[in-house]
Amino acid sequence: MEPLAVHHVSINVDDVEAALAFYVGSLGLTVRDDRPAFGFGGAWLDVGGQQVHLIEAKPPADQGQHFAILVDDLAATVAELRASGVTVSDPGPVGNNLQAFLHDPAGNTVELHQQPARP
Numbered sequence: 001m002e003p004l005a006v007h008h009v010s011i012n013v014d015d016v017e018a019a020l021a022f023y024v025g026s027l028g029l030t031v032r033d034d035r036p037a038f039g040f041g042g043a044w045l046d047v048g049g050q051q052v053h054l055i056e057a058k059p060p061a062d063q064g065q066h067f068a069i070l071v072d073d074l075a076a077t078v079a080e081l082r083a084s085g086v087t088v089s090d091p092g093p094v095g096n097n098l099q100a101f102l103h104d105p106a107g108n109t110v111e112l113h114q115q116p117a118r119p
Contacts, residue, residue, distance in 0.1 A: 005049075007050065008050060008051035009050075009061070010050065010055055011052065011053070011054060011104075011106075012058060012106065013054050013059060013104065013105070014060060015105060015106065016042060016054055016060060016094045019040040020054070021044055022105050023054070027069065027081075029047045029052060030045065030046045031043060031044070031060045032044040032046055033119040039079030040055070042055045042056050054101075059106040062103075066101070066109035067110065068111035069110060069111070070115065071112050072114070074091045074098045074100060074112055074113075076113070077100075077112055078097065086102060087103070088102045088112070089102070089113075091114075096115075096116045097114060097116065098113070099112065101113070
């Protein structure tokens with residue numbers, strides 16, 4: 001096997017509309033229009049060249065699982081989210097990178113991640 005990339009991450013949300021308001025309205029992801037009719041609620045979202053799939057189902061207990069969204073300027077991103085009422089942890093170092101964490105309306109953890117600038 002030779003993996004090429006991560007195509008998508010699926011997360012359970014108990015309220016698709018609240019999740020959409022958060023992921024689209026607060027985090028800036030965009031809704032895809034090619035999600036098939038699976039017989040259960042959900043949505044497909046674009047983030048960069050990857051996707052986040054929302055599945056209407058009971059979210060699992062928070063045991064550290066999360067996915068990360070890459071941003072250019074973590075301090076500015078955290079300030080913007082806080083100004084709109086989103087609770088975000090203070091940015092902190094992890095190696096040469098920075099990270100901050102927040103929760104979506106269903107309680108899923110999302111990491112915001114900044115890599116060092118390339119010379």
